[in-house]
Amino acid sequence: xxxxxxxxxxxxxxxxxxxxxxxxxxxxxxxxxxxxxxxxxxxxxxxxxxxxxxxxxxxxxxxxxxxxxxxxxxxxxxxxxxxxxxxxxxxxxxxxxxxxxxxxxxxxxxxxxxxxxxxxxxxxxxxxxxxxxxxxxxxxxxxxxxxxxxxxxxxxxxxxxxxxxxxxxxxxxxxxxxxx
Numbered sequence: 001x002x003x004x005x006x007x008x009x010x011x012x013x014x015x016x017x018x019x020x021x022x023x024x025x026x027x028x029x030x031x032x033x034x035x036x037x038x039x040x041x042x043x044x045x046x047x048x049x050x051x052x053x054x055x056x057x058x059x060x061x062x063x064x065x066x067x068x069x070x071x072x073x074x075x076x077x078x079x080x081x082x083x084x085x086x087x088x089x090x091x092x093x094x095x096x097x098x099x100x101x102x103x104x105x106x107x108x109x110x111x112x113x114x115x116x117x118x119x120x121x122x123x124x125x126x127x128x129x130x131x132x133x134x135x136x137x138x139x140x141x142x143x144x145x146x147x148x149x150x151x152x153x154x155x156x157x158x159x160x161x162x163x164x165x166x167x168x169x170x171x172x173x174x175x176x177x178x179x180x
């Protein structure tokens with residue numbers, strides 16, 4: 001794990017970021033390889049999953065989450081769709097969140113699991129993080145077929161356009177207003 005900490009430190013130095021690293025996953029993320037939480041500025045990495053993964057896969061998830069940190073901490077580096085969409089999280093089961101005043105406010109929407117999965121995979125900030133991770137790891141480890149499969153597995157079969165996302169964001173906001 002020292003290599004990961006060095007990678008994170010080097011990345012943060014290159015992009016003028018300050019990010020904490022924790023190997024204790026937050027509740028609800030026990031099966032994820034990693035996550036970044038802007039509310040506590042922490043990159044969570046799942047040591048138990050990463051310790052048995054090949055190096056290219058570890059690097060993929062670390063770079064993916066570091067890109068999320070950059071999206072939140074240096075939003076001016078990104079286009080408007082990433083700047084706007086980063087405030088929303090959409091899970092496959094219709095559980096959705098919006099970042100409001102440094103707190104994640106949650107709700108559950110009715111709908112089709114396939115649609116929510118496609119919405120999640122095609123969120124502009126997710127597509128950007130997956131592409132960034134793929135390009136970084138490909139540069140370090142070469143054009144591995146396994147890496148390409150991992151990348152393609154995180155890309156949507158039919159990406160949503162941003163108008164579809166904006167409509168979903170309006171549904172999230174309306175549901176959150178009902179919960180007040």
